[in-house]
Amino acid sequence: MTAPANVAAGVRPPVGVNRLFAAGALAGLSSHTATYGPLPIGIAATELADLVRDAGLTGRGGAGFAAWRKLAATAEARGPALAAGPVVIANGAEGEPLSFKDATLLHNAPHLVIDGLLLLARSLRASRAYLYAVPAHLAPVEQALAQRPDARSIRVAAAPETFISGEASAVVNAIQTGTALPLDKVRRLSEDGLKHRPTLVHNVETLAHIALIARFGADWFRSVGTADDPGTRLVSVSGDVPAEQVMEVAGGAALGGILAAAGADPDGVAAVLAGGYHGRWVRPEELRLAAAASGADTVRPGAGVLHVLGAHRCGLAETARIVDYLAGQSARQCGPCMFGLPAVSRVLDRLAEGDRSPDLLPELRRLGYAVAGRGSCHHPDGTVQLVESALTAFADDVELHLGGYCNRNAATA
Numbered sequence: 001m002t003a004p005a006n007v008a009a010g011v012r013p014p015v016g017v018n019r020l021f022a023a024g025a026l027a028g029l030s031s032h033t034a035t036y037g038p039l040p041i042g043i044a045a046t047e048l049a050d051l052v053r054d055a056g057l058t059g060r061g062g063a064g065f066a067a068w069r070k071l072a073a074t075a076e077a078r079g080p081a082l083a084a085g086p087v088v089i090a091n092g093a094e095g096e097p098l099s100f101k102d103a104t105l106l107h108n109a110p111h112l113v114i115d116g117l118l119l120l121a122r123s124l125r126a127s128r129a130y131l132y133a134v135p136a137h138l139a140p141v142e143q144a145l146a147q148r149p150d151a152r153s154i155r156v157a158a159a160p161e162t163f164i165s166g167e168a169s170a171v172v173n174a175i176q177t178g179t180a181l182p183l184d185k186v187r188r189l190s191e192d193g194l195k196h197r198p199t200l201v202h203n204v205e206t207l208a209h210i211a212l213i214a215r216f217g218a219d220w221f222r223s224v225g226t227a228d229d230p231g232t233r234l235v236s237v238s239g240d241v242p243a244e245q246v247m248e249v250a251g252g253a254a255l256g257g258i259l260a261a262a263g264a265d266p267d268g269v270a271a272v273l274a275g276g277y278h279g280r281w282v283r284p285e286e287l288r289l290a291a292a293a294s295g296a297d298t299v300r301p302g303a304g305v306l307h308v309l310g311a312h313r314c315g316l317a318e319t320a321r322i323v324d325y326l327a328g329q330s331a332r333q334c335g336p337c338m339f340g341l342p343a344v345s346r347v348l349d350r351l352a353e354g355d356r357s358p359d360l361l362p363e364l365r366r367l368g369y370a371v372a373g374r375g376s377c378h379h380p381d382g383t384v385q386l387v388e389s390a391l392t393a394f395a396d397d398v399e400l401h402l403g404g405y406c407n408r409n410a411a412t413a
Contacts, residue, residue: 006215
């Protein structure tokens with residue numbers, strides 16, 4: 001494969017982990033172009049998919065799948081709807097309450113996201129390209145689009161501020177019908193998406209990375225990170241830290257190192273919620289943040305969330321609060337969401353409040369088994385994963401609560 005255009009032209013690529021914000025805060029088109037060079041043109045879908053595959057980029061929206069597979073699947077789609085042309089959607093809904101990385105990216109580097117969207121749309125010869133985000137974050141996008149004669153085909157679409165609004169099929173449903181509810185998970189969007197056309201939905205950070213890979217190549221992308229988790233990713237760091245912030249970190253970075261850079265006191269951290277509300281509670285010692293989390297020393301970044309729980313806070317109470325929220329975010333399309341999640345929430349509330357019933361843990365596990373894998377989307381699965389991680393990470397607290405006492409918040413009974 002020939003070198004990407006900007007490498008061949010001698011444009012200096014960003015060095016280190018400051019890649020996505022290398023053009024500076026609130027970067028306009030001139031500073032964006034001066035930093036990254038012009039957008040490459042004429043890259044076919046197969047060539048772009050191969051480049052992204054060689055780079056090892058995984059999706060930055062939460063699931064962490066290989067980014068090239070969606071592009072390849074959409075490019076290979078067949079059927080009568082293909083004559084109308086595929087659809088490409090940049091997903092910046094960011095329904096995860098603890099995530100603000102995509103909003104930060106859209107405000108400070110909108111042109112990188114637009115570049116990635118244009119690259120995919122042109123490579124697929126798409127009939128439509130959309131950028132989907134909540135109204136508060138569409139303003140910088142619209143301002144950036146107004147500076148770009150090459151982006152006149154991109155349409156913006158407003159997302160509601162709900163947890164499930166960023167689920168890929170809910171994105172398609174929202175643009176088509178105005179209702180951001182997930183479609184049946186057996187439906188493959190690459191074959192049957194918006195108006196039954198092959199549809200590619202990628203997170204906005206994923207698109208920004210694709211825009212850089214197309215310019216500077218797979219080897220450049222892999223020059224930081226690990227072999228299994230190359231490149232960089234954005235993480236939203238919140239909770240008991242001096243200041244909430246978005247950080248760009250290398251793949252496979254040590255969780256303790258990230259928290260230290262964010263100013264967290266290691267002795268004051270009880271646990272970290274990695275990945276967001278559909279993530280896992282973990283103890284940060286000797287853990288790495290990696291998309292290819294396959295061992296006891298790694299944890300998946302999910303939606304790029306690191307929420308720090310101070311040692312003075314009760315993890316069971318915090319988990320109960322989150323699960324109560326998640327139960328209220330049901331799409332109300334299936335029993336596991338409509339009835340299972342509220343039941344899980346009620347039992348977890350009782351445990352957090354110091355109910356001494358010996359039936360609470362068996363009931364939580366029974367409900368988890370009844371809910372997991374049975375929903376119309378992955379919302380129930382993510383909620384059950386969160387609860388299971390809490391029972392493990394806060395096992396000592398569980399025993400104390402069953403005795404009617406919480407050593408973090410004072411007596412519960």
